[in-house]
Amino acid sequence: MVFFDVFSKADDQSIVSSRSVMTKHKADGGVNYDLGATVLYKLIEQRKWAQTVEHMKEYQEEVKIWVYRIDGKTKKTRWRMLPLHAAILFHASPEVIKGLIESYPEAVKLGDDRKMVPVRN
Secondary structure (H helix, E strand, C coil): CEEEEEEEECCCCCEEEEEEEEECCCCCCCEEHHHHCCHHHHHHHCCCHHHHHHHHHHCHHHHHCCEEEECCCCCCEEEEECHHHHHHHCCCCHHHHHHHHHHCHHHHHCCCCCCCCCCCC
């Protein structure tokens, strides 16, 4: 089990609420988006780039955690990605992309659920 501090912010300066979420993840580090995505993933999704960079410095282990979503009807994986995949999808700042790659260089070679690698030559 991994414990993450989860928070929502009204803006980049103030924390509105804070709570701890217990996230169970598989041996491969995957977490179900609907049951509790990592804080890093949520910051990327919300396009909070400065907060993303700061969070990565403190919680580097999150850059290696896959986040996935399961289709409620078919029970099949709808999507699965690392924070680097998400950062590119959400058009993250160069500083975020660089930080993710520096924290987990192997991520550039890992394909998402569709075997798409996040960075190509």
